[in-house]
Amino acid sequence: QAVLPRLHGAYALAVVWAELPGALVVARKAAPLLIGLGEGEFLCASDTPALAGFTRTILPLEDGEVALLTPLGIELYDAGGTRVQRTPTLLSGTEHVADKRSFRHFMLKEIHEQPETAALWVARHLPEPVAGGAEAPHAGSLVALPLDESVYAGVERIQILACGTSRHAAQVGAYLLEQLAGISTSVFYASEFRYAPPPLSAHTLTIGVTQSGETADTLAALAMEQERRQLVADPAYAPRLLGITNRPESSLARMVDHILDIGAGIEVGVAATKTFLGQLLAFYALALAFAERRVGQRQGGGSSGRSREELKALVAQLRQLPQQLEALVADHDQRCAALAHRFEGTQDVIFLGRGINFPIALEGALKLKEISYIHAEGYPAGEMKHGPIALLDAKVPVVSIAVPGTVFDKVLSNAQEAKARDAQLIGVAPDCPDAELFDTLLPVPVVDELLSPLLTVIPMQLLSYHIAAHRGLDVDQ
Ligand code: F6R
Numbered sequence: 001q002a003v004l005p006r007l008h009g010a011y012a013l014a015v016v017w018a019e020l021p022g023a024l025v026v027a028r029k030a031a032p033l034l035i036g037l038g039e040g041e042f043l044c045a046s047d048t049p050a051l052a053g054f055t056r057t058i059l060p061l062e063d064g065e066v067a068l069l070t071p072l073g074i075e076l077y078d079a080g081g082t083r084v085q086r087t088p089t090l091l092s093g094t095e096h097v098a099d100k101r102s103f104r105h106f107m108l109k110e111i112h113e114q115p116e117t118a119a120l121w122v123a124r125h126l127p128e129p130v131a132g133g134a135e136a137p138h139a140g141s142l143v144a145l146p147l148d149e150s151v152y153a154g155v156e157r158i159q160i161l162a163c164g165t166s167r168h169a170a171q172v173g174a175y176l177l178e179q180l181a182g183i184s185t186s187v188f189y190a191s192e193f194r195y196a197p198p199p200l201s202a203h204t205l206t207i208g209v210t211q212s213g214e215t216a217d218t219l220a221a222l223a224m225e226q227e228r229r230q231l232v233a234d235p236a237y238a239p240r241l242l243g244i245t246n247r248p249e250s251s252l253a254r255m256v257d258h259i260l261d262i263g264a265g266i267e268v269g270v271a272a273t274k275t276f277l278g279q280l281l282a283f284y285a286l287a288l289a290f291a292e293r294r295v296g297q298r299q300g301g302g303s304s305g306r307s308r309e310e311l312k313a314l315v316a317q318l319r320q321l322p323q324q325l326e327a328l329v330a331d332h333d334q335r336c337a338a339l340a341h342r343f344e345g346t347q348d349v350i351f352l353g354r355g356i357n358f359p360i361a362l363e364g365a366l367k368l369k370e371i372s373y374i375h376a377e378g379y380p381a382g383e384m385k386h387g388p389i390a391l392l393d394a395k396v397p398v399v400s401i402a403v404p405g406t407v408f409d410k411v412l413s414n415a416q417e418a419k420a421r422d423a424q425l426i427g428v429a430p431d432c433p434d435a436e437l438f439d440t441l442l443p444v445p446v447v448d449e450l451l452s453p454l455l456t457v458i459p460m461q462l463l464s465y466h467i468a469a470h471r472g473l474d475v476d477q
Helices: 106-112 114-125 164-181 216-230 251-255 274-294 308-318 321-343 355-372 381-386 408-420 433-437 453-470
Strands: 011-015 024-029 034-037 042-045 057-060 066-070 073-077 157-162 184-189 204-209 241-245 258-261 348-353 375-380 398-401 425-429 440-443
Touching: 024 042, 042 066, 106 114, 106 321, 106 453, 114 274, 114 321, 157 164, 157 216, 164 184, 164 204, 164 274, 164 355, 204 216, 216 241, 216 251, 241 251, 241 274, 258 274, 274 308, 274 453, 321 440, 321 453, 348 355, 348 381, 348 408, 355 375, 355 398, 355 453, 375 381, 381 408, 398 408, 398 453, 408 425, 408 433, 425 433, 425 453
Parallel strands: 157 184, 157 204, 204 241, 241 258, 348 375, 348 398, 398 425, 425 440
Antiparallel strands: 011 024, 024 066, 034 042, 034 057, 066 073
């Protein structure tokens, strides 16, 4: 307690002292620390998976707090040194399991769990249409989300703060919120937003996306936004914060009023895969929920979004997702394993996408560099000709995401440009005559373009996984 005020920056500390062997002193600031209440023992860890197998009862430490753990119990103190009492929380069953089953790596297991993630999401959030009553004017909502109506009411702008893979999910989310619900949406790197936030806008919902719920930049950016809005007297600028996370017990959840739990279960592999899918699905549900409430409204001279019929058609397609993912994961697991050896000497890979699949190109590149250490870049395909095309030659594979819709022809012609530079083209596209342009095809079924990221991401994940595994790397670390 005497030392902590002298420390700068973020920390999570666990201190032992030889004079008191049965005791542990723990403290945290802007870094996660959980106390676990086991049977005849107390534990501490930075994350819940570490406590799996020991206990499901946890007490997350708050910023600035200090705790003394002894066999007799826990003494908790606030930053001012005053003793505090808090009730521990119980982790849900799924949070507790960290088992590789028969898979070689957690990452592969987690990729294979995605059909289940989608099935749970469909069951939770897409209520079955009422038999015979579906056409009635009040036949019920298309999506069921555990959010208060105040989250939706009067929102004119949305801003989303996130890092890494979560930011890519946010970019898909922004596309959906704009195109389905007609709400202007901006996505920020949380680490940039903190130091250069845009001018305050009225009636704005701020969404923080972090699967762990503990990413320091995302939490700090949200806290900053909350504070600066609390200083404004005009209620139009009041903070409205929503968190999207896989950890309902995290720091994020304790900080914001509204939480969407993606419920993807524990993710052990360092590369986010099933939590990315979970975040995407959270945004599909949110965008549909906003869109549903705005059907028929007009904004700024144009229609704000889609008709109820169009939304219903999307929901009907979303119900097919678990089966589609099941088939896709099994198929691409084999295809990508067979393709991986071709990347033995590869040093650079370019990922191209446009529109709603541009963030998936970014995600493909991030996954590859993160676990295989191969340099990779994601580009909006139309930007290649403005410089980066100079990098292409026969040694640089180009992965191009081309799905039927608004930009299909454009992406194909961008791929043609890359081919003219002798690049090896790998297409993530439907198996159709247009796809003959690609040297290798990773086929995806045709769905509404707006839903395509949920499928195109699968070959991205499996390609990265198999390239890294083929190189003998420890993909989970
Ligand atoms: C990539 C990856 C990271 C995280 C990022 C944010 O596979 O896992 O880019 O997405 O560190 O993490 P969360 O979502 O916990 O805020």
